[in-house]
Amino acid sequence: MLIAFNKPYGVLCQFTDRSTPPRRTLAEFGLPPDVYAAGRLDHDSEGLLLLTDDGALAHRLTDPRHKSPKTYFVQVEGEPHDDHIDALRRGVTLNDGPTRPAKARRIDDPALWPRDPPVRFRKTVPDAWLELTISEGRNRQVRRMTAAVGLPTLRLVRVAIGAHRLDTLMPGEWRICD
Template identity: 60%
Template sequence: MATLILFNKPFQVLCQFTDEKGTSNGDRRATLADWITTPNVYPAGRLDFDSEGLLLLTDDGQLQHRIASPRQKLAKIYWVQVEGEITETALNQLRGGVSLKDGKTRSADVSVMKAPDLWPRNPPVRYRESIPTSWIRIAITEGRNRQVRRMTAAVGFPTLRLVRYGIGDWNLDGLSPGESSTMTVHAPAPARNRPVRKPAKPSKQPSRRSPRS
């Protein structure tokens, strides 16, 4: 059995337990240690300093790999506020994959959504009356650095606020910023090496060579 923690990471919190660099003024930034006191748990994947929402932590290495590895294709769902009224053309570009500096993204499940009933962000998103905003739901199965932000920027709609709502079967429901929920789950079985196939034994069938004349 493994421990799994569902944590609603607040805005501007590092996805690690220590801040080795600090700010330019030498101040320490907020870290997971300010909220998570369970020993020997580690994040399964990451969430940017300026992003909010669901972060999973576990004490089991196999489960950590299963959640974080792009090869597992575990869907990650984001609620994204973008600048401007997003177009159907941009949505289709996101769905089909966007060419970034590190290659084209996989196809994504993307749709327009109503503004979710979220907690206030501190500091709030900059509001400009002359420029509208849109909310979209994006589900991806990759984990590139700042991927969602780069995707929306590439199609002409910069991200203003990004909240990760769900990972696989887990989501933020019932969790306010800084709150966590701990559960015990079955740890995945360790990967086993495939058996080595032995070479086939020579056939014992009689020879088909023609008899000597």
């Protein structure tokens, strides 16, 4: 079984949390028993998370050798210029080495649900949206890539993993994939 889930902001990609106070987890969303996340999405990121009860499928979805592309809508602080986009397309050097080239383009503000809590608005600091597709899955990679080119991430929403898309799922909703 494969499940597409729209992970809300502030939810961990696990079913239990031992921290004090406890944080929100996947346990509150009525997911089928015996599934687990195939990959991760940071606590402060939103969007598509795939869950499965099939270990081999989870491995295929997450192993970097399979280069499953992951697409994100990224709200960044600042005004992206061609040199920013070109740098992301070439790949940037992070503290753990160079990234693979990404597909990157500026997009109009996407039609998304409001984030709770909202991203802090600052009248004097512009922001913009990028669509970024990567084929790796390093820790906080998209955030580190945009920061490396001078565009800190304000909001990060994963909209696709390979052929699996978020589509119309709202935060906290899930569906079984065909």
